[in-house]
Amino acid sequence: MIYMARPRADDVRDRVVLETFAQIADRGVDGMSMRTLAAATGLSVGTITYHFTNKRRLLLEAITYGYQRRPSGFQDGDAVRSLQALLHRYDLGTEKRRTWWQFWLAVVTYAQKDDEIRSLLTAQHHSAVGRFRDLIFEGITSGELQDVDVPATAERLVAQAHGLAIAQLVDPSADEILRRGLPALLDPIRRKDEDRTPT
Incomplete structure (x- = not known):
């Protein structure tokens, strides 16, 4: 079986997380969804869930992402x-x-x-x-x-x-x-x- 590498995995993850910031800033946590993220990023819902599994996992990673970057x-x-x-x-x-x-x-x-x-x-x-x-x-x-x-x-x-x-x-x-x-x-x-x- 041939496994395909994740295309630009870090770039895709960064793009989704940054859009998550924008969506939650605008709509709140409850107003953000994988579907609205997909529409805003031009990615499919499947691609987003491939990287983050679900909305909960994405939210947890977005919070961590915001704190871990060295200034x-x-x-x-x-x-x-x-x-x-x-x-x-x-x-x-x-x-x-x-x-x-x-x-x-x-x-x-x-x-x-x-x-x-x-x-x-x-x-x-x-x-x-x-x-x-x-x-x-x-x-x-x-x-x-x-x-x-x-x-x-x-x-x-x-x-x-x-x-x-x-x-x-x-x-x-x-x-x-x-x-x-x-x-x-x-x-x-x-x-x-x-x-x-x-x-």
Whole structure:
């Protein structure tokens, strides 16, 4: 028996997941279907189910996909720059990022009646906070950041960034002001040059 390789498997999966973001952002989780995805992507329902099995599996993978990509600008060995790159994900200055946050908000709402989705979101949130926590600790060790309570600071930064992202959805006219507030979140914990201990 000859098995055919999946044609452009990663490209197809990315295309479907990105359209899933758009559909759920626009219609909510309940309003999205494999049929509407097929129509929007130009793929057959069979092709989509071949890659994702069913709507549930697609939703779970879409949530994970949105969290697992490493942000551009992330730089090993530079904690402040990497923190700024993470905070930039909360900047809704592009349509793609705005759509993802609309998707995320719809999924958070849906998760209030779905324990499995809520658990996945909680795990992804803890992972995101963990990335901030690791970088804050790294920044303290390197002398870039003040000696702060690392877990509490990470939780606070993530909560503040989420608030600024949601505020951009609520009031797009204030986008520019709100986006400028993101890098400023690091100001209270950054060391001034004169405060750094020479190594």
